[in-house]
Amino acid sequence: SYELTQPPSVSVSPGQTARITCSGDEMPRQYAYWYQQKPGQAPVMVIYKDSERPSGIPERFSGSRSGTTVTLTISGVQAEDEAVYYCQSPDTSDTYQMFGGGTMLTVL
Amino acid sequence: EVQLVESGGGLVKPGGSLRLSCAASGFPFRNAWMNWVRQAPGKGLEWVGRIKSDVGTTDYAASVKGRFTISRDDSKNTLYLQMNSLRIEDTAVYYCTTISDPDYWGQGTLVTVSS
Numbered sequence: 001s002y003e004l005t006q007p008p009s010v011s012v013s014p015g016q017t018a019r020i021t022c023s024g025d026e027m028p029r030q031y032a033y034w035y036q037q038k039p040g041q042a043p044v045m046v047i048y049k050d051s052e053r054p055s056g057i058p059e060r061f062s063g064s065r066s067g068t069t070v071t072l073t074i075s076g077v078q079a080e081d082e083a084v085y086y087c088q089s090p091d092t093s094d095t096y097q098m099f100g101g102g103t104m105l106t107v108l
Numbered sequence: 109e110v111q112l113v114e115s116g117g118g119l120v121k122p123g124g125s126l127r128l129s130c131a132a133s134g135f136p137f138r139n140a141w142m143n144w145v146r147q148a149p150g151k152g153l154e155w156v157g158r159i160k161s162d163v164g165t166t167d168y169a170a171s172v173k174g175r176f177t178i179s180r181d182d183s184k185n186t187l188y189l190q191m192n193s194l195r196i197e198d199t200a201v202y203y204c205t206t207i208s209d210p211d212y213w214g215q216g217t218l219v220t221v222s223s
Contacts, residue, residue: 035153042203042213043153054210086153095167097143097155 002026002091004100011106018074020103022087025068032070033088034063036081037102043086047072074105082107110134110212112204117217124194124221130187130204130214138182141207144189146200147216154200158207159187172198194221 004024012018022032032050035043045054047063050070060075070089074081087100116128132140144156157168159178166178177190187204201216 037153042215044213045210048209048211052209088153096169097145097158099145099153099155102152 002096002098004087004089004098006085006087006100006103008101009104009106011108012077013108014079015076018077018081018105020072020074020085020087020105021069022071022089022100023069024089024098024100026092027065027068027070027089029092030089030094032063032065034061034072035086035088036083037086038083046085077105077107079107081105110206112206112212112214114202114204114214114217117202117219119220119222120194121223122194122196122221125190125192126194126219128189128191128202128204128217128219130189132185132187132204135206135212137180137185142178142180142187143205143207143211144176144178144187145203145205145213146198147203148197148200151200156189156202191219194219196221 006022034047036046037043046057046061051063062073064071084102084104086102090097111133113131120126139161141160143158146154146156157178159166175193179188199221201218203216204214206212
């Protein structure tokens, strides 16, 4: 079955750059989406279609891809960015939506 | 302003049934494809299924196929999730979401399956 793989955790100091990766065999053929989830809250989309940023999402959030891996980059990390981040992408048939296991971003 | 409000969650015994609702407003619901996504306590996100607009074609995750049914009433701007033969592992917060770029999520409703 199709799987998306993320690192369980990433830690950075305030002001540094955080990079969270997501890999999957079918990634080259499908767009990737990124969500931020803070405790007790519903997820919020921070990147869609690989690199597009919804209105209201700070410019420090960006997305990119290389082959079977997509990356969420948060430049100049702030304390408020501490959250779990999920990648999401459909399978090749565009039927089944898959989520990665989530990455806990800790701001030291 | 887009709003999605889920309701219908609660405590149910294994093997029981429950129907969740999602009231939508602030966008043309009849044209929208919609998802259900769930999150077990302390776990990650899991896609449950989706329904398209127009004829309402549905797709489901393997874990719920044959037990869960997604439907919609465009006259009421409401999305439904009928859950039958519930299992303990179905315990989760259930979210309805739009399928759009970007998307919108409700606040979720908790379903607890326990004897």
